[in-house]
Amino acid sequence: xxxxxxxxxxxxxxxxxxxxxxxxxxxxxxxxxxxxxxxxxxxxxxxxxxxxxxxxxxxxxxxxxxxxxxxxxxxxxxxxxxxxxxxxxxxxxxxxxxxxxxxxxxxxxxxxxxxxxxxxxxxxxxxxxxxxxxxxxxxxxxxxxxxxxxxxxxxxxxxxxxxxxxxxxxxxxxxxxxxxxxxxxxxxxxxxxxxxxxxxxxxxxxxxxxxxxxxxxxxxxxxxxxxxxxxxxxxxxxxxxxxxxxxxxxxxxxxxxxxxxxxxxxxxxxxxxxxxxxxxxxxxxx
Amino acid sequence: xxxxxxxxxxxxxxxxxxxxxxxxxxxxxxxxxxxxxxxxxxxxxxxxxxxxxxxxxxxxxxxxxxxxxxxxxxxxxxxxxxxxxxxxxxxxxxxxxxxxxxxxxxxxxxxxxxxxxxxxxxxxxxxxxxxxxxxxxxxxxxxxxxxxxxxxxxxxxxxxxxxxxxxxxxxxxxxxxxxxxxxxxxxxxxxxxxxxxxxxxxxxxxxxxxxxxxxxxxxxxxxxxxxxxxxxxxxxxx
Numbered sequence: 001x002x003x004x005x006x007x008x009x010x011x012x013x014x015x016x017x018x019x020x021x022x023x024x025x026x027x028x029x030x031x032x033x034x035x036x037x038x039x040x041x042x043x044x045x046x047x048x049x050x051x052x053x054x055x056x057x058x059x060x061x062x063x064x065x066x067x068x069x070x071x072x073x074x075x076x077x078x079x080x081x082x083x084x085x086x087x088x089x090x091x092x093x094x095x096x097x098x099x100x101x102x103x104x105x106x107x108x109x110x111x112x113x114x115x116x117x118x119x120x121x122x123x124x125x126x127x128x129x130x131x132x133x134x135x136x137x138x139x140x141x142x143x144x145x146x147x148x149x150x151x152x153x154x155x156x157x158x159x160x161x162x163x164x165x166x167x168x169x170x171x172x173x174x175x176x177x178x179x180x181x182x183x184x185x186x187x188x189x190x191x192x193x194x195x196x197x198x199x200x201x202x203x204x205x206x207x208x209x210x211x212x213x214x215x216x217x218x219x220x221x222x223x224x225x226x227x228x229x230x231x232x233x234x235x236x237x238x239x240x241x242x243x244x245x246x247x248x249x250x251x252x253x254x255x256x257x258x259x260x261x262x263x264x265x266x267x268x269x270x271x272x273x274x275x276x277x278x279x280x281x282x283x284x285x286x
Numbered sequence: 287x288x289x290x291x292x293x294x295x296x297x298x299x300x301x302x303x304x305x306x307x308x309x310x311x312x313x314x315x316x317x318x319x320x321x322x323x324x325x326x327x328x329x330x331x332x333x334x335x336x337x338x339x340x341x342x343x344x345x346x347x348x349x350x351x352x353x354x355x356x357x358x359x360x361x362x363x364x365x366x367x368x369x370x371x372x373x374x375x376x377x378x379x380x381x382x383x384x385x386x387x388x389x390x391x392x393x394x395x396x397x398x399x400x401x402x403x404x405x406x407x408x409x410x411x412x413x414x415x416x417x418x419x420x421x422x423x424x425x426x427x428x429x430x431x432x433x434x435x436x437x438x439x440x441x442x443x444x445x446x447x448x449x450x451x452x453x454x455x456x457x458x459x460x461x462x463x464x465x466x467x468x469x470x471x472x473x474x475x476x477x478x479x480x481x482x483x484x485x486x487x488x489x490x491x492x493x494x495x496x497x498x499x500x501x502x503x504x505x506x507x508x509x510x511x512x513x514x515x516x517x518x519x520x521x522x523x524x
Contacts, residue, residue, distance in 0.1 A: 095486050158346045160384075162386070162390075162395075163387050165378060165382050165385065165386045166386060166390060166391075168375065168377050168378055168379060168382075169375040169383075170376040171377070172376055172377050172378070173373055175337065176369070176373045176375070177375075178337075178356070178357045178358050178361075179335060179337070179357050179358075179361055179388070180361060180363050180386060180387040180390050180435070180439060181358050181361040181390035181391035181392070181393065181439060182358065182386070184359050187498050191333055203348045286340060
């Protein structure tokens, strides 16, 4: 039973890592904590839902089409709004993203009502694989595999491309980056665009695995934030580890008492903070 | 002229850090800048690179008015700079530092820049440390990386800010030899330096700044013999 709980927790961690990867990316590059991150996940979930229900697309195709839309949305958001408030003072971007969170929640409430929705996943919803000692759901397995694929892809982008080097250079020193011909504001816009693509992937699995409504964004933000902090600011693999720790803590908490699920995740977060205040694998200096 | 500053001034509140500076630098020249701490030397570099915009005056680079042009545009036009306190991208390797500067500073594909970067690493004696993470380098190697990274941007005008500061005599000699070789290829150099023997062994003219004002410009021997310069800069009673 405990092995099964452990495996389910690890797989749940994949979903939390997907929630957190975009947040980690944006924080790592521009030290911006996007308080609207959870609401952007919910927004993307509705976008995928529109593709599925209005145009009859499969969830995968709907998500694939939503990704460039979300990239453009992220790029515009950064260019038109966030770049204007980024600076030495961390308060303005916090206030602006908090405002964006409120606007998104109310906009979604107006557009889609408070009713819970779910992205239909067809036969995958109940599908499972018998691995002998444990049985795992296909959807959680796909979620975890997608989280690893997303983190591998982001790491490849970071460490093996010119754009990735520009991300890391800008993250290190934005003024010097400008003196090397890099346009930090353009780099930030691309980074937020990429983060929104990851957000769309997270939204796809969120919407297929659970009900969602316009109000659930802030809770997703907290899970994402905890995963990023546990992993160490700026480390994508650390973010996956953070997601897994929260997932495992939640499933073990739920196994002991269903009411303890969420609490156990937060306790795990506090425990890591007590032992390793900078997280498990910190990369960012600030 | 590769660079021309006409009546350039910069103030922070009531403090005038650059005061009506006018100077023209011919292509291929090596110009040294000296002055006491706080004279406005680094601010002058910031004005040339576009990190700081002037309150008054005009800056021309390669015959084009760049007074309000952003820093990244000036880099792509050929203004390369090293910092007084080395500021490498600490999380990147030495080679990645150069590759990034070359790709974005020159505006080309990284693949086309690899050979040029390797050559610069060789010239600045960093080839063996190409894969070392920049944050772990010694002071000398950080200074070398500053120079190498500025060269990687393909500068027509190279601004060196106290690159010999803090080095031993032997290290300084090696660095001067490298700068001489760069200058021999007709790269225009403006060099701020307190290590005067190093500076005077390379530059053709010296410019002296004090309280943001140009108080002298001319051949190094002439400048060093000037009573005003010796009083203000060297602190000698003559």
